[in-house]
Amino acid sequence: MLRFVHISDSHLSTPQYANYGHQSYPNLEAVIEAINNLPFAVDFVLHTGDVAQNGAPEEYALAKPLLARLRFPIYYANGNHDNADLLQRELVGLQQPSERYDQVFSAQGMQIAIFDSANRRDHTGLLTAAQLEALRRLCTPEGAPLILVLHHPPVPLDAPWIDQGWAVPNRPPYGSMLLANWQAFQAAIAPARQRLRGVFFGHVHHAHQVWHDGVFYCAAPSTFGQLASYPGQLAPQPTPEQPAAFNLVSVDAEQLTVRQCAVRRPNVHLAAC
Ligand SMILES: [Fe+2]
Known part of the structure; x- marks a missing residue:
């Protein structure tokens, strides 16, 4: 059985940084404490990006x-607010960072592949x-159970502001939050459908699950603050009022279980899971 904690979108800036009624540093601190207090071990923690708010050196410092307090190993996907170079150097300790921070590793007999989906513009x-070619080579029908990871949703989420973008008065419109070439992503992964246990992502600041074309897609809530993403919502x-949270994922050959832990x-007095 593989067990991992999925966290996302921490948006660390200064220790006092707050937005939308949330504080990023104390919220992540509380999440890390909760993970360390779990009454069992997990194989790793997965952070699906936006560790930092502006990708600045002092934010990674x-x-x-803070993240070193975790008692489990941690793997990162690069987010659009991150600086891929600093993330690899400062948080992972790589001397020679890649232009795109893609990784493949194994745990409990399963293959986990993380793709850097930030477009470096918006x-x-x-x-x-x-x-995409590397994804096609990875997603063969035969092989170990497979888990795919990236920052951006590679599937529509039935919320217009995420799927199509949104307008703000006196500013250029914001584009979609999705992976722009999500159809190409889905075509690339289709041959591996039978061994693909799930696609895990962040970016949307909301727990969200989708079953599409035989594949399970799952977003972690933000450790910073949640955004509503209801059907018909235009912005x-x-x-x-919603707390910071993380997902706890258990997966074996037959079953995948996701628990959300607030x-x-x-x-703030809110119930824990
Ligand atoms: Fe993001």
Whole structure:
């Protein structure tokens, strides 16, 4: 049985940074404490990106000792707010960072592949032609159970502001939050459908699950703050009443289980899971 914790979208900046009624640093601190207090071990923690708010060196300097408190290994997907170079150097300790931070590793007999989907321009995601080719090579029908990871949703989520983007007065419109070439992503992974246990992502600041074309897609909530993403919703809306949270994922040859665990926000009385 593989067990991992899925966290996402921490948006660390200064220790006091707050937005939408949420504080990023104390919320992540509370999430890490909750993970460390789990009454069992997990194989790793998966962070699906946006560790930092602006991708600045001081933000990764703040993140490094905080995330080092985790008692489990951690793997990162690069997010659109991240700096891929600093993330690899400061948080992973790589001396020679890749242009695109893609990784493949194994745990409990399963293959986990993480793709860097940040387009380096805005919040819409994109995989390059080379990444799609690597995805096609990976997604053969035969092989170990497979888990795919990226920052951006590679499937529509039935929320217009995520799927199509949104308008703001006196500003250029915001584009879609999706992976721009999500249809190409889905075509690439289709041959591996039988061994693909799930596709895990972040970016949308909301727990979200989709079953599409025989594949399970799952977004982790944000460790910072949640955004509402209801059907028909035309723009993101903060939900400061909702706590920070993480997903706990268990997967074996027959079954995948996802539990969402809410974490009491510092100075806010909310129920824990
Ligand atoms: Fe993001």
